[in-house]
Amino acid sequence: MNDAIIELHNEATPATAVSPLALRLAKIGRGFYKRGWNLGTSGNFSAVVNRDPLQLLITASGLDKGALSAESFLHLDESGNVIAGHGRPSAESSLHLAIVKRRKAQAVLHTHTVWSAILSEAYGDSGGFFIEGFEMLKGLEGVNTHQHHEWLPIIENSQDYDALSQQVEMMLQQQPNIHGFLLRRHGLYTWGVDVEAAKRHVEIFEFLFEVLGRTHH
């Protein structure tokens, strides 16, 4: 598949145009937009299309997430260079690459939501918070009981995305059990073994953020 993509790129035809993964990510993104989870062109969605060498399908920067189509995606190599597709990669691509390298993640979804912004500030000085006791937690990969304690780290936001992606890589190594993290006053990053798992994780976290946000704030 990697070869085919490069070939198509050489012919200046965007390889992403016919990708079922891109179609699926686009639909998920439009659904999130309807819920107000990616307003104002915020957020990014990505999926691994090849592991060795690593290739990532990711939303181009600055797009209206309510109008995503298969053409809205770029192919990046493992260094973040564009190898197919039209548009500019987001500065946050390095975070997506860091996650798929450090986790068995095939998809990474990043949202900007009201409740994640509120909680990331409320618990920002503590560096994170636990979510405990909710049945909904069982939807997170590998969690089998509502008695699970999910730690959600919060990282200070920064415009130095190289430093930020290194910090994220380190955190992912040190905390192998987390399913996502927040950037302070910024948003949620979560991932999954496939696109559907990542979508499920977004919905679970956003649901639980709203419950916690309405309970304590």
Place this chain on the structure above:
Amino acid sequence: MNDAIIELHNEATPATAVSPLALRLAKIGRGFYKRGWNLGTSGNFSAVVNRDPLQLLITASGLDKGALSAESFLHLDESGNVIAGHGRPSAESSLHLAIVKRRKAQAVLHTHTVWSAILSEAYGDSGGFFIEGFEMLKGLEGVNTHQHHEWLPIIENSQDYDALSQQVEMMLQQQPNIHGFLLRRHGLYTWGVDVEAAKRHVEIFEFLFEVLGRTHH
């Protein structure tokens, strides 16, 4: 109808594919998903297709409720064995079976919502709460006045679904007038004499949960 289903099953064709009941439950489920009432593959929807012997149509485990179709349902016998359809039954099927056995319910709907999670925790130690004085209560089967006192029991959540379903059966016997119950930090179970009545009960409870939640919390 029971015979027909078994026959189809023997031919390895899912009997559920053409069921109007499954189509209707799928549409209701997609509508709930739009409202955020079954995010992250949470919740289950079921309907009785045969009474003697008992057969239940129920959502297979782990499905995206925003993408439900007639193929998303299993047929279970009264012991919870799959007799038609593709997929794994939810561990919560035993609760659905307990309800349709103890009530004249033809449909059982289970949602995971923000306000039910909040109220189930706020009133969890009291074992439940009353909803009183709202015109909306008149939409509950057999209720004729807003002055009705609806008791909504809250049961501690558990991963031992056998014990949980026995507890639910006992509660349904002891409290013949309730129209639903909450599992703590988990969600709502309600039912109806048909699918439309069960849908109405979900909407009424969720509406009232939001009113109570915004008033007191």
Place this chain on the structure above:
Amino acid sequence: MNDAIIELHNEATPATAVSPLALRLAKIGRGFYKRGWNLGTSGNFSAVVNRDPLQLLITASGLDKGALSAESFLHLDESGNVIAGHGRPSAESSLHLAIVKRRKAQAVLHTHTVWSAILSEAYGDSGGFFIEGFEMLKGLEGVNTHQHHEWLPIIENSQDYDALSQQVEMMLQQQPNIHGFLLRRHGLYTWGVDVEAAKRHVEIFEFLFEVLGRTHH
């Protein structure tokens, strides 16, 4: 038009099937349902189809407002008798008739919403509340400035709809400038010179209820 309707009725064909008014009310009702303003089969929508003698088109009782069609409506005479259409009239039809008799209203819309339920209880003992100073008030018929003081009366809810409709008639006579009223822990009634004006009034009131509800409660 009155004659034609009766004729159709004699032939047992529902006159409402082809009514543009019914189609428009049905669409408005489905829109309100999407916003959660008429969950659980709650609410009623009506429009005057003839003034002398009075004939009212009104939603039949107990319908899912998300599935309204032109067939969902009855024709009532001025006494509330069904003269065309299938189904049972709501007990609240008497309120609709009271309003169109006492006001130059051609349409009456009744919603059950979270914020109207909350405000109707918060201000119930005061018998109503003022809404003042919002630009949005200018959308109410005859209001030309945000400095308008809109009084919203609250009436105790009751299952004696004859008494309730008499109370409403008296209130409408005594308070000629109001654009709507609340039934306590029940919902909003508003109306307009045509269906569009009534729809506009619902949206304006519900918007302002949410602003007030979030500000003070």
Place this chain on the structure above:
Amino acid sequence: MNDAIIELHNEATPATAVSPLALRLAKIGRGFYKRGWNLGTSGNFSAVVNRDPLQLLITASGLDKGALSAESFLHLDESGNVIAGHGRPSAESSLHLAIVKRRKAQAVLHTHTVWSAILSEAYGDSGGFFIEGFEMLKGLEGVNTHQHHEWLPIIENSQDYDALSQQVEMMLQQQPNIHGFLLRRHGLYTWGVDVEAAKRHVEIFEFLFEVLGRTHH
């Protein structure tokens, strides 16, 4: 393009009927209406179609924003006279004209939302408020860091739109870096270098208003 419009107008054909700009504004408006940002016929949307002489496409007064189409727009000249299209211009057209004259704005969007109404009152006596530290701010034109301090002025609402538009013009000259402003208990005005930028600004401000509103109020 200006000539063509006038010619079509002379033939009594609304020039707006085929305008892609009008189609795009109509779709944006219907989307905002779904979110509850322009209920009750509130709000106005405009775009510059010609700079010299200035011509503005703008929603006619009193329209249901959920039913906007290309026919819903008027063409105004720089003095606010209707040069094409059916309907009455809004009294607020003078504000739109003031903005496009004082800014390099090609589009102006005006919404009435719950959170903008609440914040405009909460901070009304201070004349405005800062929004700081949110990643979402980077979506505002020319903002490159979440550490940006965005000042959002609040102007007292008035029915004297001539005075109001002069006040707005003065404010736009004195505060060249703002991306929008609030009218107290009224709503948001924002703009952009094109229609998409203006849409993005609305979404960013409304998102941030909700975060601030839920945090402090």
